[in-house]
Amino acid sequence: xALSEKDVQYVAKLARLEVTDQEVAKYTQQLANILEYVxxxxxxxxxxxxxxxxxxxxxxxxxxxxxxxxLTQQEVLSNGPEVQSGHFRVPKIM
Amino acid sequence: xxxxxxxxLEVHCELKTATKLFCGCRTxxxxxxxxxxxxxxxxxxxxxxxxxxxxxxxxxKIGLALNCTxxxxxxxxxxxxxxxxxxxxxxxxxxxxxxNYGGHLDIVTKEGTKRIGVTRAHLEEDAGKLVHAGGKAGRxxxxxxxxxxxxxxxxxxxxxxxxxxxxxxxxxxxxxxALKNILLYIDVSDCNMEEGSLRCDANVSIRPKxxxxxxxxxxxxxxxxxxxxxxxxxxxxxRQAALLDKGExxxxxxxxxxxxxxxxxxxxxxxEAHDYRYxxxxxxxxxxxxxxxxxxxxxxxxxxPSAKRARFVxxxxxxxxxxxxxxSEQVLADWFETGAKHTKNAKGLANWIMGxxxxxxxxxxxxxxxxxxxxxxxxxxxxxxxxxxINSKQAKEVFAEMFDLGVSPAEVVKSRGMAQVSDPKAIxxxxxxxxxxxxxxxxxxxxxxxxxxxxxxGKVMQASQGKANPxxxxxxxxxxxxx
Numbered sequence: 001x002a003l004s005e006k007d008v009q010y011v012a013k014l015a016r017l018e019v020t021d022q023e024v025a026k027y028t029q030q031l032a033n034i035l036e037y038v039x040x041x042x043x044x045x046x047x048x049x050x051x052x053x054x055x056x057x058x059x060x061x062x063x064x065x066x067x068x069x070x071l072t073q074q075e076v077l078s079n080g081p082e083v084q085s086g087h088f089r090v091p092k093i094m
Numbered sequence: 095x096x097x098x099x100x101x102x103l104e105v106h107c108e109l110k111t112a113t114k115l116f117c118g119c120r121t122x123x124x125x126x127x128x129x130x131x132x133x134x135x136x137x138x139x140x141x142x143x144x145x146x147x148x149x150x151x152x153x154x155k156i157g158l159a160l161n162c163t164x165x166x167x168x169x170x171x172x173x174x175x176x177x178x179x180x181x182x183x184x185x186x187x188x189x190x191x192x193x194n195y196g197g198h199l200d201i202v203t204k205e206g207t208k209r210i211g212v213t214r215a216h217l218e219e220d221a222g223k224l225v226h227a228g229g230k231a232g233r234x235x236x237x238x239x240x241x242x243x244x245x246x247x248x249x250x251x252x253x254x255x256x257x258x259x260x261x262x263x264x265x266x267x268x269x270x271x272a273l274k275n276i277l278l279y280i281d282v283s284d285c286n287m288e289e290g291s292l293r294c295d296a297n298v299s300i301r302p303k304x305x306x307x308x309x310x311x312x313x314x315x316x317x318x319x320x321x322x323x324x325x326x327x328x329x330x331x332x333r334q335a336a337l338l339d340k341g342e343x344x345x346x347x348x349x350x351x352x353x354x355x356x357x358x359x360x361x362x363x364x365x366e367a368h369d370y371r372y373x374x375x376x377x378x379x380x381x382x383x384x385x386x387x388x389x390x391x392x393x394x395x396x397x398x399p400s401a402k403r404a405r406f407v408x409x410x411x412x413x414x415x416x417x418x419x420x421x422s423e424q425v426l427a428d429w430f431e432t433g434a435k436h437t438k439n440a441k442g443l444a445n446w447i448m449g450x451x452x453x454x455x456x457x458x459x460x461x462x463x464x465x466x467x468x469x470x471x472x473x474x475x476x477x478x479x480x481x482x483x484i485n486s487k488q489a490k491e492v493f494a495e496m497f498d499l500g501v502s503p504a505e506v507v508k509s510r511g512m513a514q515v516s517d518p519k520a521i522x523x524x525x526x527x528x529x530x531x532x533x534x535x536x537x538x539x540x541x542x543x544x545x546x547x548x549x550x551x552g553k554v555m556q557a558s559q560g561k562a563n564p565x566x567x568x569x570x571x572x573x574x575x576x577x
Contacts, residue, residue: 014369016176053169053191053374059382062147065111068118068132076128076136076244086127087225087241090178 003032095339097300099331100308101260105273107252107283108220108291109152114248115219116143116186116378121250123289127243135248137182142377145170149250150193150381152282153217154391156252157194159280159398160212160273164388168193170217170375175368178242179221187253189372192216193381199256199276200400201268202418210269211257222247223290246290252282258297258308263327270294270320271422275399279424287319294323298330300338309334310344314358317351326351330358402427410440419448429462433469442476443469450490454497466500475503482563483513515562518570521554524562525570528553539575547571 008028012019019027070076073086082089114121117134134141157164171189197212222244226237254273260266274292277283285292299311314330317323329351334344349358397405399421406417406427421427430447434440451472455461475496479489484507492506507513515521528550529536538546547568554567 014174014176014371054376054379056379058379061144061379062150063118063144065113065146065148066118067113067120070119070130070132070135073126073128076131079136084241087243088128088178090224090240090242092237092239093178093224093226 003028003035095335096303097331097335097338098303098305099261099263099327100258100299100301100311101262101266101327102258102297103256103260103266103269104295104297105254105256105270106220106293106295107156107254107277107285109149109250109252110281110283110291111146111148111152111250113146115146115149115217115250116248119248123286123291125245127241127245130245131247135181135244143186143375145378145381146250149217150383151391152250153193153215153252154383154388155280155282155395156215156254156277157197158388158392158395159276160194160197160199160215160254162194162197162212162215164383165191165193165195166382167191168381168383170378170381171372172375173370173372175370177221178240179224179247181222181244181247185219185221186375186378187218188216199269199272201265201272203265203268208259208265210259210265213255213257215252215254218251218253220246220249220251258299263324263331266296266327267320267324270323272399274320275422275424279396279398281396290318293318294320296323296327296330298327298334299344300331300334309338310346312344312346312358313348315348315350315361322351322353325356326358329356333358399424399427406430410434410444412441412444416444416448420444425462429469433473436470436473437476437480439476439480442480443473446472446476446493450493451497454494466498467496471496471500471502478503478507483507485564488512488560511561513561515558518566521558521562521566521570524554524557525567525574528557529574536575547575550575 005024005028008024008031009019012024012027077083077086077088080088108121111121113119114130114135117132119132119135120130122130132141134143154164168188169191170186171191172184173187173189174184176183192214194215195213197215199210199212200207201210202208222242223246225241225243227239227241256269260269274285277285277292283291287293294317296314296317297311298314299309301307301309312330312334314326317326330349337344348361350361351357352359403414403417403421406412406420407414412420420430426447430444433443433447437443455465475489475492478484478492479486484492488507492503492512495501495506496503532550532553535546535549539550550571551564551567554571555562555564
C-alpha cells in the first residue's frame with residue numbers, strides 16, 4: 001500500500017498535529033515502513049477465521065449502577081489553562 | 095412540481111441510570127457545573143471505563159420494546175473527533191455491531207396505522223455541554239469563546255435511528271410522540287426535552303412524487319421540542335422544494351433550526367468532511383448476552399401502548415381512535431382502567447375523560463394528579479346518566495361542580511333536587527295539566543299540525559323545572575294526543 005505525503009498531512013490534521021515539510025517526508029517513509037511490515041499479514045488466508053475485536057477472551061465486564069464520589073469542582077478544573085465560573089473556558093469553535 | 099418528502103429521524107435518549115455509562119459519577123440534571131466529573135470523565139491518562147450493567151439492561155429494554163433483534167454479539171467502538179465537549183477526543187459509541195437492530199414502531203396517521211422501520215438502537219456516551227459566550231450571547235456563530243461543563247459527559251444514551259420511512263412532518267411528529275410514549279412506558283428515560291434527555295435530529299430530502307430515487311438530504315439539528323421538529327421539517331421541505339422548482343440543487347449539509355427566526359440555517363460547514371475513524375474500543379470487552387438474559391428482560395416489560403390500545407378496544411368496546419387517545423400516556427391509561435372497574439359503562443367513562451374532563455384540564459392547566467375527584471366519582475356520574483336519573487344537560491352542570499369542588503355527583507343531584515323524573519305517573523299528571531291548559535294547541539295537533547308537540551313537551555319540561563325525562567314526556571304526550 002503506497003502512502004503519500006498527502007495522507008500524512010491529512011492524518012496530522014485530523015489529529016491536530018502541526019508538522020513541518022521535513023517531518024512529513026520523514027513520517028511518510030516511517031509510516032510506509034510500518035504499513036509494509038503489517039501488510040505481510042495479508043498473505044494469510046483468513047477466509048474461515050472469525051474477526052477478533054478484542055485480544056482478551058473475556059466478555060460482559062459490568063459494574064453495578066452505584067454512585068461513587070466524583071472530584072471536587074476545584075480538582076476538576078485544576079488542570080484547565082483557562083477557567084471561568086466553574087467551567088473550562090475554550091476558544092471559539094466555529 | 096409535486097414532491098414527496100423522505101424523512102428519517104435520529105433520537106438520542108438519555109437513560110435514567112443513577113450513574114454514568116463507564117464510571118460512578120452521578121447523572122443528576124441541573125447541578126453546579128463540573129461537580130459530577132471524575133478522572134475518567136476528563137479523559138485523564140490511566141483511567142479505564144467499566145460498563146454500567148443497568149445501562150445495558152435499559153438499552154435492551156428499548157430494543158425489545160421497538161421490536162428489534164437483540165445482538166448475540168455486540169461491542170463498543172471509538173468515534174474519533176476533536177471538539178471541546180469531548181475531553182478524550184473520542185466518543186465511545188457502537189459502529190458495526192449495535193446492541194439492537196432491525197425493529198419497527200407503528201404510528202397512527204390519518205390513513206391508518208403505518209409501520210416505521212427502526213434501523214438500530216445503540217448504546218453510547220453523551221458529550222459534555224458547551225455554553226457559547228461572549229459576542230452575541232448564546233449564539234454559536236458569533237461567540238468569542240465557549241464554557242465547557244462535563245457533568246453530562248458520559249451519561250448513557252441510546253441512539254434510535256429510524257429508516258427513511260416517514261413522508262411528512264406530521265408523520266415525524268407522530269413517530270416522536272409514539273416513541274416517547276414507549277420510552278416512558280418502559281421507564282428507561284425521563285424523556286424531558288427541556289433538560290435534553292430526549293433530543294432529535296432529522297434527515298430530510300424530497301423527490302418528485304412517484305419516483306424512487308432519494309434526493310440530496312440535509313440534516314437538521316437543534317430541534318429541542320416535538321413542535322419545533324415538526325416546524326423545522328415543514329420549513330425544510332418547503333425550502334428544498336423552492337430550490338428544485340428554481341432549478342437549483344439541494345446542498346448536503348447540516349442545518350440548525352433557529353427558533354427566533356423560524357427557519358433552518360446552514361451550520362458553517364466543517365473544514366473537512368467527517369472522518370471518524372471508528373475502531374473497536376480496546377478498553378471494553380464485547381457484550382454477549384444470553385438468550386435467558388434477554389428473555390428475562392422481555393418478561394419484565396410492561397404492556398406496551400399498541401398492545402394496551404388493542405386490548406382497550408376489545409375489552410371495553412372503545413373505538414380504535416379512543417383507544418389511542420387513552421393509551422397515549424400511561425398515567426391516563428391507568429386512570430381510565432382503574433375507573434373502568436367502577437362502572438359497567440366504560441365507553442361512557444372514556445367519553446367523559448376525553449371530552450369534558452380533558453377540556454377542563456386543558457383550560458385550567460391541570461394534570462391528572464391535580465384532580466379533586468377520583469374515578470369512582472366520575473363513574474357515579476356516568477351511572478346516573480345511564481340510569482336516566484339526570485339528563486346530559488344536567489350532567490354537565492354536575493360534572494362542573496364535581497370538577498371544581500370534588501363533590502360526589504349523587505350529592506349534587508340530591509342537594510340541587512336535580513333527579514330527573516322518570517316516574518310515568520308523575521309525568522302523566524304534568525302532561526294532563528298542560529293539555530288541559532292548552533286546548534287550542536291540542537286542537538291544532540289534532541287538526542294535523544303535529545309539529546306543535548314540541549311546544550307541549552317544552553311546557554311539560556318547564557312545569558317539571560327541567561327534571562322530567564324528555565323521552566318519557568314525548569312518549570306520554572304522543573300516547574294521550576293520539577288516543
